[in-house]
Amino acid sequence: MKKWIMIGAILVVVIGGCVWFFMKDNAEPVVAKSVPAKVEKGDLKVKISGSGSVAATNSKDLISSVTGEVDEVLVEKNELVEKGDELITFSDGSDPITAPFDGTVTKLDVEEGDRVSSSEVVAHVTDYKKLKTTVSVDEMDVPSVKKGQTVEIKASAFEDKTFTGEVTSVAKEGTYENGVSSFDVTIKIDKPGDLKIGMSTEVSIVTNSVKDVLYVPIEAVQKDGEEKYVNIQQSGSAEGATSTKATVETGISNDRYIEITSGLEEGQFVSLPITISNENSTGSGFGGRNGGQDGEIRMQGGSGMPSGGGMPNGGGMPSGGGGQ
Known part of the structure; x- marks a missing residue:
């Protein structure tokens, strides 16, 4: 019995190794590619x-400052009032209750002849x-x-x-x-x-x-130590396009775009680094939407600028400058 168990275990290992070997040879590797993005000019905003x-903005309870009898109620509920208008007077001659600001009387809890106590809410005014x-x-x-x-x-x-x-x-x-x-x-x-x-x-x-500035997608800017750079494509096509490395200086950024203060010109094309995996994807991946590929396309991480760019969240969109 032990002999048969040992033979079975060896066969499992051998078959598993063969399957792995052939799958490894036939599998297509992850391919690093790039897609072009145009250098745009316009306004850039950072938003939260x-x-x-x-x-x-103004809504206030009106409170009686005296204990006494209401002499006269000079307004009605839902009536418009102006700041300083007298609303309620008292029989003993105490200072009347007046409107603290322009607005509408939204609550009125007293009538002529009622007795009120100090600190009692008698009305409410809201400025709509x-x-x-x-x-x-x-x-x-x-x-x-x-x-x-x-x-x-x-x-x-x-x-x-x-x-x-x-x-x-x-x-x-x-x-x-x-x-x-x-x-x-x-x-x-x-x-x-x-x-x-x-x-x-x-x-x-x-x-x-900032207004009337150059900007690119934030993924286009890479870092090498303290140096920031982009890869400039010689054409707008990703297929067969040659690229050259260009050092850039940057300004403000949001979660989608980053300002370029030097190193690029409007209308140039820069590379956005991506990786393409030929594994089947059950989701509606970016690759499937653009070209009908079965693979999944992901932006490369690590070497690029962080999506936050050290700036606040909220992701403002550029206005007036395209790139939308």
């Missing part, structure tokens, strides 16, 4: 994204014309957010419209949850239009921007 909801949104920003990104920065705002209710805004405040204290701290950033909406309180928003805070 976040989500929030629309709220009123001045709106804001507040988003949470990761602790790694918040140092790049400053008061006065421009913000692009999208609302789910208005998919085809982009609103603009401005950062008005950055929280000095964060909220810690699941090992990460985040900070509230408040944004004034410039022209709210038909936006309503409670609508959801997606914002992009522009933390840096």
Whole structure:
């Protein structure tokens, strides 16, 4: 019995080795290739994204400062008021309650002759014309957010419209949850239009921007020690194209593009390094979409610039300069 077990084990090893040997010889190796990308010129933005909801910039409970009888209620619910308007007066001659800002009386809890106590909420005023949104920003990104920065705002209710805004405040204290701290950033909406309180928003805070500059996909820039370089293709075709190494200097970057301050000219083509594997892929790989290959195409890692480029997340898109 032991003899037959030993013979069986040897056969398994021999057959397995033969299969591996023939598969190794027949398998096509991973091939390093490249695809061209054009050097574009235009505007480049670095953005941080976040989500929030629309709220009123000014919304306030009106509180009685005295204990006494209401002499007269001078407004009605849903009435528009201006800052300083008298809203409620008292029989004892105490200072009346006035509107703290322009807005709408959204709540009115007293009538003439009612007795109120000090610190009792008697009304509420909301300004629907001045709106804001507040988003949470990761602790790694918040140092790049400053008061006065421009913000692009999208609302789910208005998919085809982009609103603009401005950062008005950055929280000095964060909220810690699941090992990460985040900070509230408040944004004034410039022209709210038909936006309503409670609508959801997606914002992009522009933390840096440059105009009329050269840029390339961030994967095109490689590093050799302290030197940054790209491979310039002599034509726009990846097949049979020759390339030359060119040292470059870079500026700002987002998660897709990087500014080139020297070393390239508009209209040149640079190589984006990729690897092509002939193994079957069950996903809709980049290779399958471009040329009907069964293989999977991956950007090479390691030698390229990191996708973040040391810049904030959020991935702003270039505007006006193509490359889209």
